[in-house]
Amino acid sequence: MQAIILAAGMGRRLGELTKGNTKCMLEVNGEKLIDRVIRRLFALDLKRIVIVVGYERANLMAYLRTAYPALDIEFVENPIYDKTNNIYSLWLAKDYLMEDDTLLLESDLIFEDSVIDCAVHSPYQNIALVAKYQPWMDGTMICKDSNDNIVTFIPKSAFEYDDTDSYYKTVNIYKFSREFSTKRYLPFLEAYIKAMGNNEYYEQVLRVMTLIDNCDIKAVDIADRKWYEIDDVQDLRIAETIFADASLRLQKMQHSFGGYWRYSGMLDFCYLVNPYFPTQKMVYEMKANFETLLRQYPSGMGVNSMLAGKYFGVRQEYICVGNGAAELIKSLMENLEGNLGVTYPTFEEYPNRIGESERVVYYPGNDDFSYSADNLMVYFSDKDISALLVVNPDNPSGNFIGKPELVRLAEWCGNRNIRLIVDESFVDFSDEGFANTLLDNEILGRYPHLCVMKSISKSYGVPGLRLGVLASSDESL
Structure with a gap:
């Protein structure tokens, strides 16, 4: 042969x-x-x-x-x-x-x-x-x-x-x-x-x-x-990833985050989406309209913010739609001045967008990484911060602060001229679900220093569509 x-x-x-x-x-x-x-x-x-x-x-x-x-x-x-x-x-x-x-x-x-x-x-x-x-x-x-x-x-x-x-x-x-x-x-x-x-x-x-x-x-x-x-x-x-040594394969694979479907048989256990949505009817509708979706320009920001406002019950001028929450996080972090208060462990997208010297970090110091609004107020009361991040429920700890406590934290931040950033991308999975949201005209209007971030990917199971919203009554922001 x-x-x-x-x-x-x-x-x-x-x-x-x-x-x-x-x-x-x-x-x-x-x-x-x-x-x-x-x-x-x-x-x-x-x-x-x-x-x-x-x-x-x-x-x-x-x-x-x-x-x-x-x-x-x-x-x-x-x-x-x-x-x-x-x-x-x-x-x-x-x-x-x-x-x-x-x-x-x-x-x-x-x-x-x-x-x-x-x-x-x-x-x-x-x-x-x-x-x-x-x-x-x-x-x-x-x-x-x-x-x-x-x-x-x-x-x-x-x-x-x-x-x-x-x-x-x-x-x-x-x-x-x-x-x-x-x-x-x-x-x-x-x-x-x-x-x-x-x-x-x-x-x-x-x-x-x-x-x-x-x-x-x-x-x-x-x-x-x-x-x-x-x-x-x-x-x-x-x-190079498939044929890498076992010790290097994970590191190489993580460079392809979002493209894991190209790796046959791989299961991503960090895939944080709702498996029950979108409904089959919605999928059928998208398939039926695929050519229009592909060939036509999408709606501009004016229409997008109107639709998001209508859906979440928030005034249009309070809401901004992004190409996923990631785009909004990047833009928000670039517009912040001063130091950011952050609790570790947390969703790294926010702190990674600023320098290490600009992070003021709170470590809960307990086995389950739990913390309350009071813990945050006590710890950051004497710290030099211009913004405070609360991921609620937090990722990866799962720590959750109830809505009344968050409102009290917003009051505390407002009195100290601290911008409060609340990422509630997982709030729909909390015990009372969407009832815990801060996407509320009265709350947003009362606390203009409050920013509420929400990724559409998590609750609605559509990460490929790249949708996120940021709400604040600070219209100049």
């Missing part, structure tokens, strides 16, 4: 990362993609390794000859790599395909070693490695029957989201027998190139074969084995 690696492409979507080298020279956590593949193939005791090169081929060839002088690596050059696609690169290697059974791989893949074993040790002579469809996957899909026969290849143009439960993504690793390559695949490949040209993909040939006859290729599911295809900088970062 031999291996053929297609490595002629330019990797345009990787921008500066492939400016002087082809994609397989990219490093993932300090190791080049090509080194990972060669290391694994070397352990298989193959007859030879053939690499089809094109873009920046001199660099790749020189590197491999220096790094692996004892290996039998042969090169096939694609001189028109910038005008063709991988169908032509594979056609240039046709003589090798006719000489031996072949493992066919693309060079922009990263995978754990056992993935190759799925191909090598499969009893089937001709196979395509596949993985169950996940939302991050792009490219050619297949459907297979219960006997692992590939029923059809599904190109991007025929992709249907309603059918994804039956889809498998090709991993771009194949095993072809010499007989299959010679008698079946290459005749179709030649005819396809003559009819459609060189700027196509070799998997299209397999699709045609399934349409007119059984193409004799089985689909072998790699199950939960790790792999990733690297086409752009986001793919590279995700691959």
